[in-house]
Amino acid sequence: MTSTAERTAPSRRAQLKFVLVLGGLTAFGPLSIDMYLPALPRMATDLHAADSTIQLTLSAFIAGLALGQLVIGPLSDALGRRRPLLVGLALYVVGSVLCAVSPDAWLLVAARLVQSLGAAAGIVIARATVRDLFEGTAMTKFFSTLMLVSGLAPILAPLLGGQLLNWTSWRGVFVVLTAFGALLLAVVVFFLPEPSAARSPLRLGRVMRTYGRLVLDRSFAGYALASGLLFAAMFAYISASSFALQGVYGLSPQAYSVVFGVNGVGIVLAGQLNGRLVGRVRERALLLSGLLLGVTGGALVLLSAWARWPLALLLVPLFLLVSSIGLVMPNAxxxxxxxxxxxxxxxxxxxxxxxxxxxxxxxxxxGLGGSGTAVPMAATMAGFAVLALVAYLTLARPVVSGKQG
Incomplete structure (x- = not known):
């Protein structure tokens, strides 16, 4: 691979192209997960299935997304980015078509698994391609720019899915996802060249050693755990905020949607602020600032929920905690x-x-504390934010420029 000094950064026009293409690939996950959530009750009725069976379509997708990344990541190191990505996108399109025509719930679960394996290719290869194309602060700036897409996707996806259900069935949601996958496949074929990067031989033993080396790499583990643990706080927010804010604080579904959207905008704004500060402020300082912001927001959310303060005193620190994702993820x-x-x-x-x-x-x-309190959500979010900060402080070390794994 070319050294840092030798590598020529892509032009501004090329960077815009990469933002659109790689942003679309990173949007696979939230779009495929969130767009069909408003349709779950209708799906259960149409397919004569139990709610728990329909919920397996979500579990299968998340499991496939995790498994697919573990397989496709090393494949792309050995074969290049384009071929695994093209196969993954084709697999996503096939899986989406199967979802749209599935006659029963269990075939839909299987189709979602196929779809998720294809989506995994987009997510993992998009992130790896950024590493191929950029170094140092340029890489961090580009990750910050991608937050504009990845932050907006989970905001817009449920809204888009709900609007689609006004004029089509849940099958129409998967038709739209099919079209999205097909469009990205065509874009990658014609507009995304193979990044110039060194390749590693594809041998199972080597792959396992690579994963073992990464896990034991103290700095990698520190940065990965910092981002993963803070992302867990985000998962807790996504899974529980609708119940807490509507059931405990009495927000209407429309008002909750506004709160959810505002917090998503916070992620985007924090990501863009990060992009402007990178180069003037060290990435480690920005990462630490984001983690401290998350811990502060989490502590105040927990205090507000515990003391039963007015809703406004919960929403402000909640915004701070969610927005901290925009600072932590690009730098980590x-x-x-x-x-x-x-x-x-x-x-x-x-x-x-x-x-x-x-x-x-x-x-x-x-859900451990029941449905009548927001304390379990707040405690989970605050706890994982603290763990993220601890992981960073105890494990992460400055990266040696030019070192290659």
């Missing part, structure tokens, strides 16, 4: 990948898998 991703150019696919996979695995652990914790 950039610092974690910086020293692993040769294994960027595997490193990207571990980053993504860790987020979903820790998030899956966080989700059931928010």
């Amino acid at each position: 991703s950039s610092l974690a990948l910086a020293a692993h150019a040769r294994s960027a696919g595997a490193a990207s996979a571990l980053l993504g898998v860790l987020q979903f695995v820790v998030g899956a652990v966080a989700t059931p914790l928010v």
Whole structure:
């Protein structure tokens, strides 16, 4: 691979192209998860299935997303980014079509698994491609720019899904996802060249050693855990905020949607602020600032829920905690990948898998205290924010420029 000094940064026009293409790939996860959520009750009725069976379509997708990243990451290190990505996008399109025509719930679960394996290719390869194309602060700036897309996707996806249901069935949602996948497939074929990057031989033993080396790399583990644990606080918010804000504080569904959207905008704004500060302020300082912001917001959310303060005194620190994602994720991703150019696919996979695995652990914790209190949600969010800060302070070390894994 070319050295940092030798590498020529993409032109501004090329960077805009990469933002649109790679942003679309990173949007796969939230779009595929959130767009069909408003349709779950209708799906259960139409397919004559129990709610728990329909909910397995979500579990299968998340499991496939994690498993797919672990497999596709090393594949892209060995074969290049384009071929695994094209196969993944084609698989996503096929899985989306199968979802749209599934005659029963169990076939829909299987189709969602196929769809998720394809989506995993987009997510993991997009992150690895950023590592191929950029170094240092340029990489962090680009990750910050991608927050504009990845932050807006979970805001817009449920709204888009709800609007689609006004004039089509739940099958129409999967038709739209099919079209989205097909469009991205065409864009990648014609507009995304193979990044220039060193490749690693594809051997199972080597892959396992690579994953083992990454797990034991103290700095990588520190940055990955910091982002994964804070992302778990976000999972807790996503899974419990509708019940807490509507059931405990009495917000209407429309008002809750506004709150959810405002918090999502906070992620986007924090990400863009991060992009402006990178180069003037060190990435580690920005990452630490984001983690401290998350801990402060989490502590105040917990205090507000525990003391039963008015809703406004909960919403402000909640906004701070959610917005901290926009500062933490770009810097943690950039610092974690910086020293692993040769294994960027595997490193990207571990980053993504860790987020979903820790998030899956966080989700059931928010329901431990029953439905009449927001304290479990607040305690889970605050606890994972503190753990993220501890992981960073105890494990993460400055990255040695130019080192390659």
